[in-house]
Amino acid sequence: MVSAPVGFHCRDCVQQHTATSRQNRASLIGLTPTNTRLTSLVLISINIVVWGIIQSSGFVHLRHQVISFLGLSPQGMCTSITHPNSYYPGLATGECSQLSDGHWVPGVADGAWWQVLTSIFTHVSLAHLAMSCLTLWFLGPPLESMIGRSRFLITYLLAGFSGACAVVWLSAPQSISYGGSGALFGLMGGLLIILLLRKSDVRQLVMWLGINLVVTFAVPQVSWQAHLGGLLGGVVLGLAWSNGRGGPKKPTIGWLVVGLVGVGVMVGIVLRAWALS
Numbered sequence: 001m002v003s004a005p006v007g008f009h010c011r012d013c014v015q016q017h018t019a020t021s022r023q024n025r026a027s028l029i030g031l032t033p034t035n036t037r038l039t040s041l042v043l044i045s046i047n048i049v050v051w052g053i054i055q056s057s058g059f060v061h062l063r064h065q066v067i068s069f070l071g072l073s074p075q076g077m078c079t080s081i082t083h084p085n086s087y088y089p090g091l092a093t094g095e096c097s098q099l100s101d102g103h104w105v106p107g108v109a110d111g112a113w114w115q116v117l118t119s120i121f122t123h124v125s126l127a128h129l130a131m132s133c134l135t136l137w138f139l140g141p142p143l144e145s146m147i148g149r150s151r152f153l154i155t156y157l158l159a160g161f162s163g164a165c166a167v168v169w170l171s172a173p174q175s176i177s178y179g180g181s182g183a184l185f186g187l188m189g190g191l192l193i194i195l196l197l198r199k200s201d202v203r204q205l206v207m208w209l210g211i212n213l214v215v216t217f218a219v220p221q222v223s224w225q226a227h228l229g230g231l232l233g234g235v236v237l238g239l240a241w242s243n244g245r246g247g248p249k250k251p252t253i254g255w256l257v258v259g260l261v262g263v264g265v266m267v268g269i270v271l272r273a274w275a276l277s
Helices: 013-021 038-062 062-069 095-099 115-121 126-147 149-170 181-196 203-218 225-240 250-276
Strands: 002-006 007-009 076-080 102-106
Touching: 038 062, 038 115, 038 126, 038 149, 062 102, 062 115, 076 095, 076 225, 095 102, 115 149, 126 149, 126 181, 149 225, 149 250, 181 203, 181 225, 203 225, 225 250
Parallel strands: none
Antiparallel strands: 002 007, 076 102
16 A cells, blocks of 8 residues: 555555456457557646646746636635735625735636636646556556546546536535546546456455545545545446446447436536536
């Protein structure tokens, strides 16, 4: 186990699965991608580039504004111009504009819909970035080898959106959350379901997931909302992809479930944004 700001990461459980699974067996639904590390490498590269942009913005004193722009805020908040790390709680947009020191940072309820996506790739500390990238590196390739590249990417993004939906509903309206933890919990949930249905040994993965869940609820300033939402989304997606193993109609049913999850998540975010606005 390797400690991390958002939990603990297990190397052996994924490596064991990789060692005992032949690549040609991979696919629940078709051929295995030639390079199962490619998608994870691209996602890792995006995380690193965004982190670099955030760090470089500190040289021109825009670091907090960039974080607020990319991070996920359900309702937005009134921040202090002179002290960017501080904000005025409970103020609405109009009240904030009347303050000489007030600067309104938009949230999803204000129309900042991009935050649902950008927050998944936003990391502030190097440790947070490193642990997210390491987790993706260990979980991504074996999962991609089983479900294929497009389904893996859909799982990552849709689990991240599920985490975002949980954040906008369950977090404080005037708060900011960021990081790929929701998407990564989704990968863990999806991988767990697929391995269970394949009757593989999941003891180490269950222990790893359990430790991460304990840390999620025990450590302050960890977005348990994103973790829980991403995990639930990943579990449902794992069931959907596993449904594509037999019969001509099974893949259609699986894609239907995935579509319903996507629509449900987006409708949930829109409804909450409408309520907060």
